[in-house]
Amino acid sequence: MTDVDLVVVGAGIVGVSAALWARMRGLSVLLVDAEAPGxxxxxxxxxxxxTYGCLPMCDPSVISGLPGLLFGSDSPLSVDWSHALRHPRWMLSFLANCRAAPSRRIAEDLAALLSHADAGLNPLIAEAGAEDLIAARGQLTIWSTAAGARAAEADLARQRALGVEARELTRDEAQALEPGLRIGIERAVHFPGARQVTDPEALVRRLHARFVALGGLWRQERVTGVRTTPTLAEVALGxxxxxxxxxxxxxxxxxxxxxxxxxEALPLGVERGYHLLFAGEGHRLTRPVGWNEAGFYSVPMAHGLRLAGTVEIAAPEAPVNHKRLAYIARKGAELLGPLPEPTSHWLGFRPSMPDARPVIGHAxxxxxxxxxxxxxxxxxxLGGITGRIVADMAEGRQPNLPVAAFDPGRRYR
Ligand SMILES: Cc1cc2nc3c(=O)[nH]c(=O)nc-3n(C[C@H](O)[C@H](O)[C@H](O)COP(=O)(O)OP(=O)(O)OC[C@H]3O[C@@H](n4cnc5c(N)ncnc54)[C@H](O)[C@@H]3O)c2cc1C
Structure with a gap:
């Protein structure tokens, strides 16, 4: 006899989705996080x-563009070499996955999972009554250089071949859609199937509140270890x-x-990313706008205008890199015209495998x-669909979509 059917460690979007799906299926669930949910x-x-985001970071263009990405003064990528060299397995695997054939297979696997993303998330949104946190105006991606616009041709063809709806817009159409854009547009594509969460933290808190309302158990504690026997798992917390x-x-x-x-044995890495928030500036856009060459999104959201993105390969404990924040502020002004001083900044840690596939399955x-x-x-x-797959596995059921590509025991190259 165990205390509960399932313990979920981590109350981010993935853990809360898993906990709520499992509770909705009738399992007794304890959700644990060292911090507040979300x-x-x-x-x-x-x-x-x-839902259009099936093209992985590991792509042949990374290899050809590497010198510019690594050493350019205006690059969305920055690497702390002392950290990177201490983790050669991640770096070497990532570079191996940038070859055309593995990169293509990764895109196929991600597209297959993404095609179920809404089916995994929408029932949770409905269950938690969180429809007010969702806006459905699609996403706009723009390219500001002729070379970028040309290179996008092949990427868009790959996305369309994988079932992504992508509508090419003229410069005038893009400008009419988002009159706040101040930059020269060489190419613009609208992804109508994409949606926006107006406040992601509030969404996680809403899902968490529903989980608790359904009788889910919650503890704010750090998990310090896990031990298993053939019949149960023991989770040490506090x-x-x-x-x-x-x-x-x-x-x-x-x-x-x-x-x-x-x-501990898997090559889990961290891609650090930043955001700047400009309170009161949300009126400048009506939907998330991705600027391809600059590597960040500009998003009107509940707290104002959020400029979020870029990739920094560095240790989670490393201090905030203020050069990255200055880069986003400078590029934001290029994109949208002069902006006031940001209200706040944030650093986050994308959990990233070197093959860009999430890890979903039995250890x-x-x-x-x-x-x-x-x-x-x-x-x-992908949090919602991951949660549904996890609930299937927790019930001892076979998920009704292919998940072998995400198996923890796969070869990461
Ligand atoms: C700048 C930026 C922009 C992004 N934009 C998008 C986007 O537009 N769309 C999109 O889909 N994704 C986006 N992402 C990615 C997305 O945010 C992450 O993939 C996602 O938040 C990961 O969720 P998670 O639940 O796995 O992790 P987290 O949200 O980090 O949650 C993990 C939780 O585990 C807890 N925890 C850790 N260790 C322990 C322990 N020992 N005991 C107890 N609790 C523990 C932590 O406190 C934390 O709450 C972006 C990421 C960044 C950085």
């Missing part, structure tokens, strides 16, 4: 349910040990730091542990 990376992202039929590891970028979880060596992390740039989008 306070981690799920709070500060670019707010976009990016001074207690809780027993469960299964435990879900959904601790985002920190999943690998939970001893005994099996995640190697124990079917008492279910891994659910590594959602990189797509956690807000």
């Amino acid at each position: 306070a981690g990376t799920s709070s500060g992202n670019a707010c976009t349910i990016a 001074a207690d040990t809780v027993t469960a039929g299964r435990v879900v590891i959904a601790a985002g970028a920190f999943s690998g730091r939970i001893p005994g979880s099996g995640a 190697p060596g124990s079917d008492r542990i279910i891994h659910a992390f590594g959602h990189q740039h797509l956690g807000l989008t």
